[in-house]
Amino acid sequence: MKIFGIDIIGGSVRSRTRKPVFALTVRDAGEIKDTAEVSLYRLIRRINAEQPDILAVDSLQEISQNVQDLVAFMQMLPPATKVVLVTRGMHQEPESLQQVAARYNIRLQNKLDPYSESKTIAHVAELGAGSEVIVFDDTCGITVSRNRSLGKGGWSQNRYARKVNGAVLVKSREIESRLKEKGLRFEKTEYAGFGGMKRVHFHVFAGRKQIPVQAGRSMDYQVRIAAGRLDKIRFVSQNTRKKHVIVGIDPGTTVGIAVLDMEGNLLKLKSARRMSLSDWTQEIADIGNPVVVASDVAQMPMSVEKIRRAFNAVPYTPKVSKTQDDKAALCNAYGLPYGNDHERDSLSAALDAYKFYRQKFQIIEKRIPAGYDLDIVRAGIIRGYSPEQIISDLIPSARASANVTASQVSGENGHAGSSVSSISSVSDADSLGSASALRTAQLEGMVKDLRNHIDDIRKELRDKEAEIKTLKKQLSAERTERFEKRKENQTIAERDNQIISVKKLLRKQERENRRLQRKIKRLKEFNDFNEDDAARYIPVKVLSALTKEELKEMDDELGIREGDIIYPVRTDGWGNAAVSYLSDSLVRAVIADSKDMRLMYALRDERIPLIAVSEVFVTVRGRTGTVKREHFEEALARWTAEQEIYEREKNREMLFSIFREYKNQRVVEARNVEKVRAKNREKQIKKWEDEVEGEDDEL
Secondary structure, X not given: OEEEEEEEEEOOOOOOOOOOEEEEEEEEOOEEEEEEEEEXXXXXXXXXXXXOOEEEEOOHHHOXXXXXXXXXXXXXXXXXXXEEEXXXXXXXXXXXXXXXXXXXOOOOOOOOOHHHHHHHHHHHHHOOOOEEEXXXXXXXXXXXXXXXXXXXXXXXXXXXXXXXXXXXXXXXXXXXXXXXXXXXOEEEEEEEEOOEEEEXXXXXXXXXXXXXXXXXXXXXXXXXXXXEEEEEEEEEEOOOOOOEEEEEXXXXXXXXXXXXXXXXXXXXXXXXXXXXXXXXXXXXXXXXEEEEEEOOOOOOOHHHHHHHHHHOOEEEOOOOOOOHHHHHHHHHHHXXXXXXXXXXXXXXHHHHHHHHHHHHHHHHXXXXXXXXXXXXXXXHHHOOOOHHHHHHHXXXXXXXXXXXXXXXXXXXXXXXXXXXXXXXXXXXXXXXXXXXXXXXXXXXXXXXXXXXXXXXXXXXXXXXXXXXXXXXXXXXXXXXXXXXXXXXXXXXXXXXXXXXXXXXXXXXXXXXXXXXXXXXXXXXXXXXXXXXHHHHEEEEEEEOOOOHHHHHHHHHHOOOOOOXXXXXXXXXXXXXXXXXXXXXXXXXXXXXXXXXXXXXXXXXXXXXXXXXXXXXXXXXXXXXXXXXXXXXXXXXXXXXXXXXXXXXXXXXXXXXXXXXXXXXXHHHHHXXXXXXXXXXXXXXXXXXXXXXXXXXXXX
């Protein structure tokens, strides 16, 4: 296991001018492999390159100034690398580095030397000290997006967009296939783009270590992985083993318990009524693993003995039952407060047991080398192991509490109390006077204790099974009720969605209805001419410009029918599409103020009359207007006469063009015939010359 231990030399993550510098110690397989001075940037690069199992620190303030910085820092680390805070104990209490090192019998050489501290931090982290810092939950987000900006584009913009969006789509399908191969549950959100996907997001219900995808980027796409963040930082102790503790119990109607660790620190002091032995056993088991169960009277009560058997702990009783004054003096000597007599009696019993073993701890700990957990060492001493056994056998095989019985220790202590079976075993051993007889008596007592313990466990098991059966019935009833409620809520939700959809459709139809009503109103206004007005004026539809878009808009609002007169205010933006639209609509005429000859000829070719504004007077009222009938008919007659002349000239020009084309074609054909005849004459002359030369040769 490779471990990086760091301690800050100078600088701070809060400083903008002086960046932090760390002393780094690398431990691998129990040995120091390297020490170096690194910046925060080089530390992260080295962690990603070597991927250690643990990054150990003694303060989170050295690597981050707040929770957001800590999350960002841990996001940059490999998923397999844990961040361990060595100064946070098993019960989440803050400790100094000296206290943590002392627990493993390690002496800090110089607490002002960052390199010495980094070595100690790495060493205690390797031994299991501290708590793992957890800021991510068991979910992860994978985002595949474009790595290029499409920009404004040009001729090849669509092809370029298809290429980039297609690369995002291909990569997202590859990631989806890998997640399915691993059997991971996930939710996918896609954002479609032209020719592929702009972005695809996977919400995977698994931690960073299980994700079979790596973050990175290519020419067209990028893959980003972000673990789900917890609402609050969690600290999980590296050492899952429970603390070894000394428990003092005062039985009775009101039971008092006191729990001390192997260093004499008070972990729990409580008294309560109406609690069964199983409840008290569970209460103690939640705190730690009892090595000694003590009573304040010379003969251990049966209720305390049952609790001791449940944990297979070493019994301790004083030689003579203590008085109330002795108990109060003992508690006051250690400066530990208590609330009532039951708490005082249980606390004095635990303190008396600790006082008995404390001197032995101090003597034997000097023989234990550095790097061993003193909590396990002290438990082994109480159970009767020698220092050599603790070093060579007990600690490596983790058999701190499995192979030694309480009767072994009672024989060693001499004055410590025990159960009836333990006392009888010791007396039998004295009478026999041999090691084998003592061992047999010990095993018999152990078997008796285990049988009694099995009976108690079987009774508890039956009670638990009955309770589980009752709870299952309650759970089944609640599940049925929740299912019916969920089904009802689902039906209500479906109906709500239908109502929303129908409302949207209704609003759309209402908007369309209002638009059509406005159109009908305008058409009525346009056609609302009385007989006198109809005899004198002709209605005109007004356009802001002669374009196809304006014509379509006019057609939607008022409609363009056969026989309409169109008046465009401007004609500079006209095109062939607009002229074709007018021709298809079969309009009667176009009134325009234009000197554009191209427009005039285009309209004449389509036989659409073009009336100049100067020839008629147009009265404009919004999108409609009027012209005097007599002026319009006169202008239309002039246009008709001009159109006849235009068409005759056009037909004559067409005939002249056909005649010229035919004449030119005949000239070309005559030339071609003359060329053929000339070639034939040349061939005939050459033939005659060849025949004359042949006759001369014969003569």
